[in-house]
Amino acid sequence: MTPIIFDLDGTLIDVSARHYSLYRSVISEQGVEALTPDEYWRHRRAGESTIDLLAATPGVDVERFTEAWMEGIERPDWLALDEPYDGAIEIIKALQPEYELVLITLRRDRAALMGQLDALRMRSYFRDVICHGPELVSGKHLLQGVAELTPGGYAVGDTEADIELASETGRRAICLSYGVRSGCYLASRGAETVIGTLRELPEVINAAERSGGPADVDQGVALRNVHTRARF
Numbered sequence: 122m123t124p125i126i127f128d129l130d131g132t133l134i135d136v137s138a139r140h141y142s143l144y145r146s147v148i149s150e151q152g153v154e155a156l157t158p159d160e161y162w163r164h165r166r167a168g169e170s171t172i173d174l175l176a177a178t179p180g181v182d183v184e185r186f187t188e189a190w191m192e193g194i195e196r197p198d199w200l201a202l203d204e205p206y207d208g209a210i211e212i213i214k215a216l217q218p219e220y221e222l223v224l225i226t227l228r229r230d231r232a233a234l235m236g237q238l239d240a241l242r243m244r245s246y247f248r249d250v251i252c253h254g255p256e257l258v259s260g261k262h263l264l265q266g267v268a269e270l271t272p273g274g275y276a277v278g279d280t281e282a283d284i285e286l287a288s289e290t291g292r293r294a295i296c297l298s299y300g301v302r303s304g305c306y307l308a309s310r311g312a313e314t315v316i317g318t319l320r321e322l323p324e325v326i327n328a329a330e331r332s333g334g335p336a337d338v339d340q341g342v343a344l345r346n347v348h349t350r351a352r353f
């Protein structure tokens with residue numbers, strides 16, 4: 122079966138409440154005024170991490186912030202703020218009989234991850250769930266287990282990490298412009314296929330499959346009806 126590799130955060134689940142609320146909580150503890158949600162997400166969608174954007178608010182103790190951020194970001198009480206995007210479960214459920222679905226995330230706490238996938242009733246659709254182990258790696262393609270996955274297919278995600286995973290493992294990247302990064306930023310990082318909602322995904326994949334599989338999408342035939350390099 123053709124594999125479809127899914128990212129989780131910003132792809133299948135909306136992490137905006139968790140990321141912003143934790144940022145605001147930690148920065149407020151330091152007595153520094155937080156950016157508004159709009160400002161925070163403007164920085165994030167333009168390619169910055171939460172640590173990067175601290176430069177926009179002078180007076181923050183970056184080391185102390187980083188420690189608190191890392192301690193909190195995968196804690197179950199903060200994870201409880203995440204919600205699946207509209208149609209996410211329906212779509213993975215529909216794709217699962219025909220494709221080999223694999224979840225690859227840079228999350229480090231496997232127990233918290235699995236607990237969340239169970240709570241969201243998402244876990245059973247994935248043949249494998251690969252996350253960050255204790256080792257330090259510089260990209261998703263280097264995570265343990267990725268090299269053993271069935272080759273080809275698609276990598277679906279919302280950041281440059283997912284584009285890199287696709288290019289390093291020979292898969293077709295399908296990027297989503299509603300997550301942590303903007304469509305414009307993803308295009309600047311080499312994304313060729315950017316869609317604005319998860320509901321467009323089955324159509325993009327079906328079109329690619331009809332034209333002979335992901336490798337042929339570059340011929341430009343299959344995707345003429347979908348949004349490629351658009352919506353920025």
Ligand SMILES: [Mg+2]
Pocket residue numbers: 128129130131132278279280300301
């Ligand atoms: Mg993501």
